[in-house]
């Protein structure tokens with residue numbers, strides 16, 4: 143089935159991130175000389191609350207605004223830029239121009255859902271090791287391989303659950 147990245151997705155169930163995860167990042171923010179404003183906290187919390195799913199700035203903004211009404215999309219982008227400079231978040235841009243934001247600082251891959259376009263963190267297991275062992279063998283006179291970027295496709299938990307009604 144073709145990906146439908148533009149489709150409006152069902153909101154991820156409201157979860158609260160572990161306080162430690164939030165405070166650890168707020169401490170880093172302050173150590174770098176930035177204040178912990180209610181907007182920054184709300185944006186950080188709504189991003190971390192998405193768990194393994196990497197969400198768009200619009201979704202982060204919508205969720206943050208429910209907690210802190212003064213958050214808008216411009217604030218959200220500015221804050222995500224700041225978090226990015228501090229290494230707290232990574233922006234992932236896809237071929238269709240859509241960007242999602244990943245707050246997971248540990249090494250991992252991303253899987254894109256073929257049905258709803260969700261981008262989900264997935265573990266690396268032995269995949270990286272295998273690829274790193276093999277990639278140098280791809281080097282020839284025309285090209286020297288020094289790294290790789292890999293993207294997985296599949297189905298997210300939400301789409302598998304609602305698999306009985308593909309027209310939904």
Ligand SMILES: [Zn+2]
Nearest residue numbers: 196244246263
């Ligand atoms: Zn990620």
Ligand SMILES: [Zn+2]
Nearest residue numbers: 255258298301
């Ligand atoms: Zn999905």
